[in-house]
Amino acid sequence: xxxxxxxxxxxxxxxxxxxxxxxxxxxxxxxxxxxxxxxxxxxxxxxxxxxxxxxxxxxxxxxxxxxxxxxxxxxxxxxxxxxxxxxxxxxxxxxxxxxxxxxxxxxxxxxxxxxxxxxxxxxxxxxxxxxxxxxxxxxxxxxxxxxxxxxxxxxxxxxxxxxxxxxxxxxxxxxxxxxxxxxxxxxxxxxxxxxxxxxxxxxxxxxxxxxxxxxxxxxxxxxxxxxxxxxxxxxxxxxxxxxxxxxxxxxxxxxxxxxxxxxx
Amino acid sequence: xxxxxxxxxxxxxxxxxxxxxxxxxxxxxxxxxxxxxxxxxxxxxxxxxxxxxxxxxxxxxxxxxxxxxxxxxxxxxxxxxxxxxxxxxxxxxxxxxxxxxxxxxxxxxxxxxxxxxxxxxxxxxxxxxxxxxxxxxxxxxxxxxxxxxxxxxxxxxxxxxxxxxxxxxxxxxxxxxxxxxxxxxxxxxxxxxxxxxxxxxxxxxxxxxxxxxxxxxxxxxxxxxxxxxxxxxxxxxxxxxxxxxxxxxxxxxxxxxxxxxxxxxxxxxxxxxxxxxxxxxxxxxxxxxxxxxxxxxxxxxxxxxxxxxxxxxxxxxxxxxxxxxxxx
Ligand SMILES: Nc1ncnc2c1ncn2[C@@H]1O[C@H](COP(=O)(O)OP(=O)(O)O)[C@@H](O)[C@H]1O
Ligand SMILES: [Mg+2]
Numbered sequence: 001x002x003x004x005x006x007x008x009x010x011x012x013x014x015x016x017x018x019x020x021x022x023x024x025x026x027x028x029x030x031x032x033x034x035x036x037x038x039x040x041x042x043x044x045x046x047x048x049x050x051x052x053x054x055x056x057x058x059x060x061x062x063x064x065x066x067x068x069x070x071x072x073x074x075x076x077x078x079x080x081x082x083x084x085x086x087x088x089x090x091x092x093x094x095x096x097x098x099x100x101x102x103x104x105x106x107x108x109x110x111x112x113x114x115x116x117x118x119x120x121x122x123x124x125x126x127x128x129x130x131x132x133x134x135x136x137x138x139x140x141x142x143x144x145x146x147x148x149x150x151x152x153x154x155x156x157x158x159x160x161x162x163x164x165x166x167x168x169x170x171x172x173x174x175x176x177x178x179x180x181x182x183x184x185x186x187x188x189x190x191x192x193x194x195x196x197x198x199x200x201x202x203x204x205x206x207x208x209x210x211x212x213x214x215x216x217x218x219x220x221x222x223x224x225x226x227x228x229x230x231x232x233x234x235x236x237x238x239x240x241x242x243x244x245x246x247x248x249x250x251x252x253x254x255x256x257x258x259x260x261x262x263x264x
Numbered sequence: 265x266x267x268x269x270x271x272x273x274x275x276x277x278x279x280x281x282x283x284x285x286x287x288x289x290x291x292x293x294x295x296x297x298x299x300x301x302x303x304x305x306x307x308x309x310x311x312x313x314x315x316x317x318x319x320x321x322x323x324x325x326x327x328x329x330x331x332x333x334x335x336x337x338x339x340x341x342x343x344x345x346x347x348x349x350x351x352x353x354x355x356x357x358x359x360x361x362x363x364x365x366x367x368x369x370x371x372x373x374x375x376x377x378x379x380x381x382x383x384x385x386x387x388x389x390x391x392x393x394x395x396x397x398x399x400x401x402x403x404x405x406x407x408x409x410x411x412x413x414x415x416x417x418x419x420x421x422x423x424x425x426x427x428x429x430x431x432x433x434x435x436x437x438x439x440x441x442x443x444x445x446x447x448x449x450x451x452x453x454x455x456x457x458x459x460x461x462x463x464x465x466x467x468x469x470x471x472x473x474x475x476x477x478x479x480x481x482x483x484x485x486x487x488x489x490x491x492x493x494x495x496x497x498x499x500x501x502x503x504x505x506x507x508x509x510x511x512x513x514x515x516x517x518x519x520x521x522x523x524x525x526x527x528x529x530x531x532x533x534x535x536x537x538x539x540x541x542x543x544x545x546x547x548x549x550x551x552x553x554x555x556x557x558x559x560x561x562x563x564x565x566x567x568x569x570x571x572x573x574x575x576x577x578x579x580x581x582x583x584x585x586x587x588x589x590x591x592x
Binding site: 005007009018077090092093095097 | 270275276323330333335336337339351354355356358359361363367368369370372374375379380381383386387388389415441
């Protein structure tokens with residue numbers, strides 16, 4: 001356990017080693033937030049949007065989603081992932097140590113996430129809300145945010161781990177992973193909030209894991225989840241985490257089997 | 265103790281059909297080529313031995329090391345290390361071994377070396393006091409103390425390799441597996457590494473299996489050499505016996521300050537000739553290097569010269585051609 005905490009720590013520090021990247025990252029996230037927010041304000045002024053949202057609800061929501069996007073790994077880490085380790089042969093060095101491939105990867109996701117939480121989320125969320133003069137909703141439900149974030153980070157970690165696991169079978173994982181990015185973005189319910197989706201699509205999103213990694217924690221942060229919807233959101237996260245971890249383990253076992261038997 | 269019996273390893277490589285129809289065919293049928301990387305080798309290594317594992321490129325050294333370190337599963341045959349089956353008992357097995365794959369790094373590229381060391385301490389659950397002592401000892405012997413706060417990506421190859429060796433030994437393993445750790449190192453770094461390895465083996469009784477295609481590593485370090493070629497065991501014994509059998513053939517490269525001498529002593533074989541350059545092969549038993557050099561400098565002024573050990577490929581070819589030395 002201590003070892004995995006240290007993997008997280010090293011991963012945190014690796015991020016921190018590139019301070020310039022963080023500032024440019026903040027700028028990019030802020031840029032997308034501004035586009036979202038300005039488009040909304042231009043179109044709706046003070047009129048109510050769909051689903052009972054007022055424009056400031058939407059601005060708040062997009063402040064939360066851009067602020068948390070990197071924490072929740074809306075996009076995968078292309079440089080440090082199991083696929084890259086297989087392709088470079090680094091995986092041999094990993095396997096020659098008493099370390100579990102999957103939990104090590106997950107620990108690194110948490111290290112990254114924690115870094116982004118400190119270095120990016122705070123700056124972005126505070127900056128975005130200040131710009132529009134919106135007060136963050138401070139409600140008791142927020143106490144559940146850490147739990148939801150932890151579940152979400154683990155869910156997204158497992159999703160990307162599974163996506164990159166195609167490297168056990170094929171040289172090039174870019175195609176499959178890109179496909180997952182699309183699905184993740186659309187069905188994760190953040191670019192356009194899940195609340196605005198037609199019922200049929202919402203139903204699909206509720207059945208699949210992606211909203212557990214994105215929509216649920218963002219909606220919780222921005223005060224869009226309470227009562228039974230919140231209970232469903234958290235239960236959905238927990239159940240999908242269990243399923244994804246089990247799935248990742250099965251895929252990893254088969255992939256490793258292939259790797260150690262046929263090449264590596 | 266390491267026991268390898270009739271070890272075989274086949275790699276399977278998917279053969280892809282080309283073109284559009286080929287791509288469709290790939291979906292329904294996959295054909296494989298089998299590469300036999302290790303072809304039935306057996307050996308035993310006792311605790312405390314320092315063994316050179318030698319062979320030309322592609323001989324199967326890395327494959328064997330990967331099997332011994334629990335990375336790959338043998339296709340056939342058996343491997344046990346201290347009673348454990350490396351692949352099956354991976355976690356337990358890897359706790360007690362140190363591994364350096366010369367081409368890879370176990371260190372975190374963007375972080376100061378010391379962070380990787382702290383991580384390794386936790387991976388192997390080394391108690392704080394032991395870790396401190398071991399780290400201090402290794403830093404001193406490998407001269408890596410001043411490098412600890414440098415990010416790994418800023419280290420030279422020689423510096424990094426010394427850091428890698430320390431990293432592999434922080435948990436004081438009883439066995440060390442090294443896959444070409446001296447490749448690409450300059451003379452000074454090579455010497456530091458070799459001196460260190462010799463001391464680890466001598467003073468702490470660490471068993472070392474050193475894969476290399478550089479015979480001077482073996483000459484300097486290994487009382488015993490296991491020589492493999494194309495996956496098969498060619499020779500297992502002291503390097504000295506091979507030397508005696510085939511003579512210690514040497515290669516001499518000379519640059520002259522003028523035309524290279526036309527004739528050569530009888531026992532010397534001409535490998536290459538340029539207008540002002542010669543590459544010669546000779547056996548010190550037949551003509552000493554001093555005599556040969558004197559002979560050459562009598563005929564033309566020498567600008568520069570180098571003497572080389574024969575490369576491993578030539579030794580292997582000699583063994584095929586003339587047979588192995590009789591057992592001692
Ligand atoms: N992952 C792999 N897939 C297919 N063939 C491989 C793989 N790794 C090594 N080989 C082949 O196996 C043989 C032995 O390689 P290796 O063990 O790396 O030799 P060495 O370390 O002695 O140079 C070579 O022919 C090499 O091409
Ligand atoms: Mg090799």
